[in-house]
Amino acid sequence: MLENIKVYSSKDFPEYLPKLNALYEDLFSKGKGFRSKLIQKCSKHLNLSSKQIHLLAQTIEFIHNASLLHDDLIDRSELRRNKPAAWLKYTPEYAVLAGDYLLARVMVNLSRYGNLPLLQYTAEMISDLLEGEWIQDSLVHDLSVRLDQLDRVHHLKTASLFRWCIKAPFVMKNEENQFILQLLDELGSIIGLLFQRSDDLLDFNIRNHENKAVLGDLKSGYINSFGAFLSEDFDDEKKMQFKLCETVDDVKQLVGESEFKRSLEKFDAINKEVIDLYFHHLDSLGDQLPQESKGLVEDLRKLPEPLYWRNQ
């Protein structure tokens, strides 16, 4: 059974900085902690100590939440997890600084721990994350963006965090087998891509079991992966109409109900192929891992169900 690791403690941050801990209490109290749970899943098969697992979980949650603080301000999103976003509740300046502070804290913690490859890998991941965010921002209002171009953005942005979750425990363990490390990278990339595509489907109210707000991306002027797939063959006029849709029903009316359904089936079929490749790579990973770590393969095999198909 996976615990909800408490990654945030007010003792780790200076009390003399006004509102900082209040902001972090809000931020960390509401998350599902999915990434830290993924860290636990991967780490338990490698016999890492609870201290090591805590460090990894805290690192990824700090980085993830730092990116959320900055993202909400960049996108001017007013809600985060159904509550006012930090930049609105406090100030934009505090939101930016709080995000920066979390990243600085990550560097402090990892450098104190002393595993240089892990520190380097984490720094590269943060760099990729920021690059992906920058490129994604440059694509806002670009109505002609293609799925393969968005995949490059997601490879840098979303997938980098998932790659880290799957690979960092092995880096911490000083794994030397380069094939295992590159396989873990590839698995993380695939699972990150699937997660992002599923999130993009949610924006069109597909498999939206949690009733999250829809069409947020489109209304912000950003064509997400399913939007790009759907609008691939649109002419310029239709793309403008697509951009102006206010509801999912507007989208279905523009595209046609049956065409929308057909596009969704095709999109799912493409991702089913990706999942098959993921399973194949897992088999390869299983061939490489020592007996005591092979349980990891079965745990990773279960990921596509909740991440892509949104089945718990």
Place this chain on the structure above:
Amino acid sequence: MSVSPGVHSGEQKFKYVTLPHSHKYYNKALRDGQYAGKSIQLIKSFCVNTASEYSTFKVIEGRARASEVFFDILKVSRLHVTAFLITPILIFISHSSLSVNQVLEVAGLLVAMMFFFSSSVNIFNDYYDYLSGKDRLSLSLGSGALRSSYLSPKQFLHIGYCFFSLGIISSMYLLSQYSLFDLSYIILSTAFIILLFLFVKGKARGIIKPISIFLCYGPLLFLGFSRLFESRLSLVYLGFSSMVAGLGALFYFLNVELSHIMGAKERNQGLPLSFIGFDRSLVLLKSNVVLILTVMTVWFVFIFPVQVFDYVSILLSSVSLSLSYSVAYFYINRIGGVSSPLSFNLTKLSSLSYLFYFSILLTSFFITY
């Protein structure tokens, strides 16, 4: 070695296969695109060029249709680059002292030679980069044609051999019919530039490449044609048209580079635009357009009228120059809307740059006609 789940009794059925470098059929899988009697295509290579290299392949179902194969070959042959020859050929046809049949024969042979040689060189380059692992470090590298093709790498290589042989045959025929002695200095300088480009790496290549493109598609090409077609074109006209053609070709290739600028660092390529950066590249391309238009306008306004009294030439030149201005206007407008190295507008810009290149060559043709 692992295959995907789904092995059925009595029949080995698998979708993917991952082979280690040490596997006895590894090189065959990579080269021939075959494993266990099935056609396969490379998905990903791990630990490339190390002792622990592995590659994952996907089984390809069904045979390719002839149209798909044809399209794959066109992609790798970059046919439009061959088409760069057509307008210069037309320019020199109209000023040639050779008979029409001779001109058509030479023009046809030259186009065929260019197509076969450039295609075969591209195929060899892509094939050996793929096999050596250079283009397998990341699958965003290398030839899209080889990666997405229905043809196996070996089939591609055989097509390369065929094209190269056809290039040799057409060039031998040309050599036997026409004396290329006078072109020896042009051939030698072109060969020198190409060799320099092939051996120079890094930032220096970023400088050599635009100079090579300008010289090879401009002055060297036009000088060569004027000799081959025994052209009566004056030195001034030759200079103008070769300069404009060189600048135009350079402009086109820089546009293509711009759409690949994001991956240049990953590929460790010495692309000029990757050194000056995305923002300055947009300014450079706009300036390039303005420079070309300025040269043509100066020529058209100050030099052309003095030497030409033919109203048809003046009319055709005016129309084609106006076309160049129109295309330039759309281009500059469009480039102003490009805000990302991944923007699809960059791909559309390549098409516009191609159109601009031809419009200025057309203007050159009518001005020299």
